[in-house]
Structure formats: C-alpha cells, structure tokens
Amino acid sequence: MVFEFRLPDIGEGVAEGEVVKWLVKEGVEVKENEPLVEIMTDKVNVEIPSPKKGTVLKLMAKEGEVVKVGQVLLVIGEKGEQATTTTSTAPTAKTPVTTTPAKSESLVPTPSTPAAVPKKPQEILATPATRKLARDLGVDLSLIQGTGPGGRIIDEDVQQFKRSGARPAVVAVTMPGKAGSEERIPLRGIRRKIAEHMIKSKHTAAHVTHVDEVDMTEIVQLREKTKESAEKRGVKLTYLPFIIKALIPALKKYPYLNSTLDDQKEEIVLKKYYNIGIATNTDQGLVVPVLKDADHKSITQLAEEIARLSEKARAGQLTLDEIQGSTFTITNVGGIGGVFATPIINYPEVAILGVHKITKRPVVRENQISIRDMTYLSVSFDHRVLDGAMAAEFMNVIKQYLEDPKLLLLETD
Numbered sequence: 001m002v003f004e005f006r007l008p009d010i011g012e013g014v015a016e017g018e019v020v021k022w023l024v025k026e027g028v029e030v031k032e033n034e035p036l037v038e039i040m041t042d043k044v045n046v047e048i049p050s051p052k053k054g055t056v057l058k059l060m061a062k063e064g065e066v067v068k069v070g071q072v073l074l075v076i077g078e079k080g081e082q083a084t085t086t087t088s089t090a091p092t093a094k095t096p097v098t099t100t101p102a103k104s105e106s107l108v109p110t111p112s113t114p115a116a117v118p119k120k121p122q123e124i125l126a127t128p129a130t131r132k133l134a135r136d137l138g139v140d141l142s143l144i145q146g147t148g149p150g151g152r153i154i155d156e157d158v159q160q161f162k163r164s165g166a167r168p169a170v171v172a173v174t175m176p177g178k179a180g181s182e183e184r185i186p187l188r189g190i191r192r193k194i195a196e197h198m199i200k201s202k203h204t205a206a207h208v209t210h211v212d213e214v215d216m217t218e219i220v221q222l223r224e225k226t227k228e229s230a231e232k233r234g235v236k237l238t239y240l241p242f243i244i245k246a247l248i249p250a251l252k253k254y255p256y257l258n259s260t261l262d263d264q265k266e267e268i269v270l271k272k273y274y275n276i277g278i279a280t281n282t283d284q285g286l287v288v289p290v291l292k293d294a295d296h297k298s299i300t301q302l303a304e305e306i307a308r309l310s311e312k313a314r315a316g317q318l319t320l321d322e323i324q325g326s327t328f329t330i331t332n333v334g335g336i337g338g339v340f341a342t343p344i345i346n347y348p349e350v351a352i353l354g355v356h357k358i359t360k361r362p363v364v365r366e367n368q369i370s371i372r373d374m375t376y377l378s379v380s381f382d383h384r385v386l387d388g389a390m391a392a393e394f395m396n397v398i399k400q401y402l403e404d405p406k407l408l409l410l411e412t413d
Contacts, residue, residue, distance in 0.1 A: 261385055
C-alpha cells in the first residue's frame with residue numbers, strides 16, 4: 001500500500017527544513033527506523049528515520065529544497081507499486097540554488113517601470129510572517145520580486161512595494177569574463193540559514209551600537225593565577241567565563257536587555273532566566289550554541305560548558321535544544337583581531353555583546369602614563385526597545401565588574 005511520508009514536526013517553532021542530503025534512492029528497500037534524509041533546520045542537521053519498511057517509490061523533494069512541516073518528503077510502498085501522488089497538501093517553498101548573481105553580473109533598472117506580471121501561487125517564496133505582513137498592508141505577493149536567498153520575498157520587499165508601488169523591473173547583464181575565472185557556490189545549508197537570520201534581523205530591529213573601553217589588567221592577572229589549576233582539572237580557562245560573570249549582574253539590573261520583542265503582539269517579553277548564546281565560528285559557518293542558566297554557574301563551570309558546546313558546534317553535533325532558547329548573545333572576535341565591530345542582533349533578542357582583542361596600551365592612571373591591558377566592548381541593541389542611555393549604563397556595570405574582579409569572586413568557585 002502506498003504511504004506518503006511527510007516532514008514531521010522536529011522541534012518547537014520549526015515550520016520548515018532544508019533537504020541537505022538524501023540517504024536513500026528511488027527503488028531501494030528501506031527498513032523501519034532506517035535514516036532516509038538529512039534535514040537542516042535552525043543550523044542543526046537532523047536525520048529523519050523511516051516510519052515503516054518498504055520500497056522508496058518516489059523522492060518528492062530535491063537536495064537544497066526547503067520543505068514545510070507536513071509536506072510529502074517521499075513515497076514508500078511495495079515493490080512494483082506506482083507512486084500516484086505528485087503534490088503535497090502543504091505549501092512548497094522551492095529554493096533555486098544557482099540564482100545568486102556572480103560578481104561579473106550587474107542588475108540594471110529598465111528606463112521605465114512596466115506593469116508587474118503576477119506570479120503563480122506556487123512560485124511565491126515567503127515565510128508565514130512575511131505573508132502576514134503582506135496581508136496586513138494589503139500587498140499582493142505575486143507582484144513582488146524577492147531579494148532574499150533564492151528569490152525569497154522578505155519583509156523589506158513588502159514594505160518597499162507598499163511605499164513605492166511596483167518595483168522597477170531588472171534585467172541581468174552578464175559581462176564577459178575569462179573561462180574558469182568564476183565559481184558558483186549554491187547558497188544552502190548553514191550559509192543560507194545565516195543569510196536568512198541576518199536579513200531578518202537587519203530589516204526588523206533598529207540597530208544602534210555603543211562602544212566602551214575596558215581595563216582588563218586585573219582580569220588578565222587573575223586568569224594567569226588560576227589558569228594552571230584549571231588546566232589540572234581539565235578546564236581551558238579563557239576570558240569568556242569572566243565576561244559572562246560580569247554580564248549577568250548587568251542583565252539583572254537592566255532587564256530590558258535580556259528580553260525579546262513580540263512584533264505581532266507588540267509586547268516586550270522580559271526574561272527572568274539567563275541563557276547566553278555563544279556565537280561560534282565553524283567550518284560550515286556561524287552557529288550559536290546556548291549556555292543555559294548561566295547565572296547559576298561558577299567561572300569554572302562556565303568554562304567547562306563553553307568548551308563542551310564549542311566542541312559539539314565545530315563537530316556539527318549540536319541538538320536543537322542546544323541552539324534554542326537564548327536570551328542574550330555574545331560574539332567574541334578577540335582571538336582573531338581587529339579593534340572593534342558592530343555585531344548584528346540575534347533576533348528576536350534585543351541586544352548582543354561584542355568582545356574584542358585585549359592589547360597592552362598606554363593609558364593615564366592618577367595623572368601618570370601606565371601600560372594596561374585594554375579592550376573594547378560593543379553592545380548592539382534594538383532602539384525600538386531601549387535607548388542609548390540604558391545601553392551605556394548597562395555597559396558601565398559590565399565594566400565595573402571586569403575592572404574590579406573581586407566582585408566576580410563573591411560567589412565561591
């Protein structure tokens with residue numbers, strides 16, 4: 001009997017996933033619980049097992065395609081049966097993987113704006129939130145050319161269309177280039193998820209960045225004193241646990257930075273727990289594992305947890321639970337270099353802390369020039385939720401704790 005296997009609900013809040021890799025082919029026999037397909041959602045790859053044994057009659061999605069929860073992934077039946085289904089009851093969001101223009105192409109507006117040609121419903125790529133925005137603004141999505149990954153329509157496209165009517169048509173003009181001088185890489189997997197999240201954040205939150213200078217001399221000395229004992233316990237002690245320890249009292253004093261903004265309900269949601277996202281660079285791209293209940297952990301425990309999550313992130317072994325539920329995020333580029341940066345908020349959070357390189361610099365202390373270990377910290381925040389004064393006061397608390405580490409050690413490690 002023909003059985004349509006649909007993408008199951010694989011995590012809270014997950015509405016779709018990308019087909020990263022098929023683990024079976026049409027015509028092969030599969031056993032119950034045998035892995036069928038590798039699906040990516042929220043930067044985590046999940047292998048979906050077969051709910052029953054049988055023969056794979058038809059694969060209903062291509063690698064690189066985005067499928068909705070409830071959409072048919074493949075058809076299983078008895079050998080020799082015919083797969084009669086060709087469509088799914090769930091809306092299909094097909095994402096072309098070679099539509100990103102190469103560097104040798106340019107988009108040139110036509111002299112006049114012709115009437116927009118409506119697209120067929122199945123050609124419209126947009127998230128449920130974007131579709132709702134279009135309905136609220138009275139905008140027909142079929143008339144919009146999406147600028148998101150794979151031609152996906154994003155919120156800014158809808159807002160721009162509402163402001164100015166039909167967008168100017170564009171044509172791709174390919175400039176001559178040497179054979180073999182270009183390479184096209186499909187925008188898929190983690191890279192596509194990063195693109196979607198960054199676009200959503202930049203086009204939704206009102207980004208502002210505040211930067212302050214922090215004297216880390218005392219922290220540097222404290223780390224040097226405790227590093228060896230930590231290593232004997234198998235713990236690599238970096239500066240990040242100290243910064244998280246300083247961050248927690250600042251979040252408690254200024255709870256608006258430990259919040260999210262519910263755009264649909266127009267409510268600021270203050271979080272009474274402290275789950276800190278740690279932006280981690282991997283070979284596949286940036287992922288953000290979440291350090292849960294950071295306020296209940298000592299410096300050593302924080303160091304152990306950071307090491308564990310970072311190792312899993314780089315090995316591609318994080319679970320959905322380990323990348324969900326963050327209330328505030330830290331991105332640390334200090335080990336790479338640079339002076340300071342303006343991080344993009346990990347939406348729907350309202351702020352992110354950038355940690356930068358510690359360097360020895362001459363500074364004035366008690367009217368004398370002194371060589372100190374200095375760094376810059378930057379906090380990017382959503383100006384819809386908080387103002388610059390609060391961000392500066394928040395940073396002052398972090399600075400106070402880092403410059404006087406005795407405050408950090410009030411809790412016995």
